[in-house]
Every structure is written in structure tokens, then in C-alpha cells.
Amino acid sequence: MSAPPAPAHPLIEIDVDESLARALLAEQHPDLADRPLHSRMHGWDNITWRLGDDLAVRLPVREISAPLVVNEQRWLPVVGGRVPVPTPVPLRTGAPSPLYPWPWSVVPWLTGTVVAATDVAGRTAWAAQLADALAALHAEAPADAPHNPYRGVALRDRAQVVATRLESAPDLPHRDALLAAWHDGLTAPEWASPAVWVHGDPHPGNLLSDGGRLTALLDFGDLGHGDPASDLATAWLTFDAAGRAAFVARTTQRRGWDDATWRRARAWAAGLVPVFLAHPVEYPLMADVGRHAAEQLATH
Structure with missing residues (x-):
């Protein structure tokens, strides 16, 4: 060949x-x-x-x-x-x-439309469903669970790389708000409970929906264990204020994560914005996710 x-x-x-x-x-x-x-x-x-x-x-x-x-x-x-x-x-x-x-x-083959290509407001209908999916996943992981050095880790482990991206990425929308969210997460208490399973990448490009339902959670290549905050960043990547409120409420009901976890999650969302915006020509839907998250972090 x-x-x-x-x-x-x-x-x-x-x-x-x-x-x-x-x-x-x-x-x-x-x-x-x-x-x-x-x-x-x-x-x-x-x-x-x-x-x-x-x-x-x-x-x-x-x-x-x-x-x-x-x-x-x-x-x-x-x-x-x-x-x-x-x-x-x-x-x-x-x-x-x-x-x-x-x-x-x-x-x-799992059916549905890639969520990144759907109307943001319509996602509120299944926000609780995603919360249930992640809550089910976020159970204590075994000792031999895979380690992902980029997700589920302490924010301080990513501090230098993320700060450089946030400070130097060209044309980064709402840069000051993103930096503020990132630094606030760094000051939050770190995860001190047993490590849980972490999907690693539950952003709108790895979700499918159809008819007001979440139909699939895709791409487990980044699966690891640690702090669930990196997964919970999807609250800002995926939803508007209404959808995020439904997602947070359902997650709190299921898992009861504390305020520090949500502060870290918000920081993770801010740190991912320049990643999603890095290749706007090759991946326009991911660039849309980045712009949406930046707007959510700046205004809510």
C-alpha cells in the first residue's frame, strides 16, 4: 500500500x-x-x-x-x-x-447532534441529565485508575502553563475576567477527598443531544482520576445562566460538592478558553465554545 x-x-x-x-x-x-x-x-x-x-x-x-x-x-x-x-x-x-x-x-454509532452545533438555550432541557451522568461517573476511583496530568489535577500543577496562555493568547475575549476566575480558583482550597473518576473532556464537542435529551457522552480518552472540578467546568462551557443553574442544582443534589469545588471548576473553564480558541479555522465549533465560555465567565 x-x-x-x-x-x-x-x-x-x-x-x-x-x-x-x-x-x-x-x-x-x-x-x-x-x-x-x-x-x-x-x-x-x-x-x-x-x-x-x-x-x-x-x-x-x-x-x-x-x-x-x-x-x-x-x-x-x-x-x-x-x-x-x-x-x-x-x-x-x-x-x-x-x-x-x-x-x-x-x-x-451513537445518535444525536453534536451539542457544540446546537442552540445554547435549548441545552437547559437536559442539564440535569448531564449532571446525573457526571455524578454517576464521579465515584471513588481504584488505585490503578489512569493518571491524566492535564485534568483532575491540582490547579497549581497547571498554573504556569495556563497563566501563560491567558496572558499571551492573541485577541482573547474578556481576558481580565478569565484571569480573575483562574486566580480565584488557585486560591480556593484544594481537593482533599479520595480521587474520583474524571471524564477529562465533557465539553459540547463530546456531547450528543436530540429532542431535548442528552443522547451520548463521548471521547473517554482523557479518562483519569482526581478532582471532579475539571469536569464540572462544563457548566460554563456548555450552558447559559439558566442551564448552568439547573446543572449546578442537580449536581449539588447528587454529590454536594462544596463552594471551593465550583470555584476550581470556574477556573478550569477559564483556563480552557484559549485552548478552544487556538484553531478557529480548523475547528470553528470549538472556537464557538471558547467564545461562549468567555462570555459566561465575564457576565455570570
């Missing part, structure tokens, strides 16, 4: 086109190789091809993302069942081969 296709943009090291995806299926899962491949989607870390009506092929697009797929393959079967909304628990796995250098997965 010839070399993999050239990247579609700088964030992609291998652009998995239809011919490569089909060749990998033929090599390792030949009973699936004749299914139609369609509706390709790509994110920062993976390309996903819909496979027939009910499956999808999920493949890393850069070397740094390959361990995230392994993380999902190892741990999502363990934690996915505790979450009361569908999750893409891998059904089959693919191994590195001469065709492609990294592990990959076949997962169920």
Missing part, C-alpha cells in the same frame, strides 16, 4: 481516508470490511468513520493521541456502564500494522 494520505491540516499527522479505513478493516476485521463507510468526522485527536448504520471506526490522527485510544479500550468497558447515557464502549480493537502505526477501535 502507498504511504498514508497527506494531512488535511497541521494538527493531523495521518489523514485516514476511506481507502485506508477499509484496508484496515479488511486486514483485521474482514467481516466488517464490506459495510459502507460514510459521514467522516475529525477532531483534535481522532477521525471517526461511520460504518454502516450502527458502528463507527475511531482512529487516532497523531501519535500523541494513540495512548488515548488505548485508555478507552482498557477503561471504558469498566466505567461506561455506570454512566446513565450511552457511551462508545469499544466493541472491537485494531492493532498497529504496516498499514497504520497506532491502535484503533470499532465502537457503536
